[in-house]
């Protein structure tokens with residue numbers, strides 16, 4: 001993914017610690033750019049919530065509640081009723097309140113939920129309530145891994161499903177499948193359950209991607225998890241992180257303080273850097 005890399009020395013607290021547990025998003029962020037991972041998980045910065053994040057959270061909430069209903073009750077009318085119940089409630093929460101009047105986002109959520117009924121028939125999906133938003137917490141290759149699986153269905157095929165909002169993944173679909181493959185490994189390791197198939201449902205794009213849970217691909221995600229942990233341990237010890245310049249830099253909140261993109265940028269982790277990030281509206285955990 002990276003076009004070029006630059007190793008960047010940072011200022012980090014003497015007792016800087018890596019998170020005790022690693023999620024798929026942490027792993028994916030580290031693979032994308034080590035320096036971005038440093039800003040987010042060691043230096044403790046995060047971007048303010050976005051309208052897309054608010055919309056994605058509401059969509060997930062509604063779909064989860066829909067699948068908690070008895071199969072025959074999972075109608076489009078019921079889904080819209082759930083949207084009317086949970087949408088306004090979630091938009092009252094402090095983090096999403098700035099988007100309370102965002103009609104474009106609300107329209108996109110409604111469309112995503114309507115699309116669910118176009119890509120599958122919810123009354124026919126066989127799923128147990130305890131298999132929705134399932135938590136995984138397990139050691140994989142010596143790394144404490146955790147994750148939340150949107151849906152696990154057992155209907156002759158053991159299938160792990162993740163819903164996505166936003167654009168079609170296009171040619172990057174294989175990158176997106178890394179997450180359910182890793183969850184399949186989590187299922188095997190934590191519950192001794194063999195997952196047969198992984199599935200991604202892109203609600204806004206009306207696309208369903210299913211792949212066999214190929215054991216080589218599943219195992220390789222566990223190896224990547226261990227590599228990520230070993231790499232980040234070495235980076236935190238040396239206080240230097242790999243900035244990986246790619247097309248994704250255009251969307252990176254840290255670009256203005258990234259020495260790989262902004263030559264006059266301050267040392268990452270320094271007071272000057274913190275000031276610039278605060279001024280840019282980023283939040284410190």
Ligand code: SF4
Nearest residue numbers: 033244249252255258
């Ligand atoms: S701008 Fe690019 S290289 Fe710099 S931190 Fe962000 S993703 Fe990494």
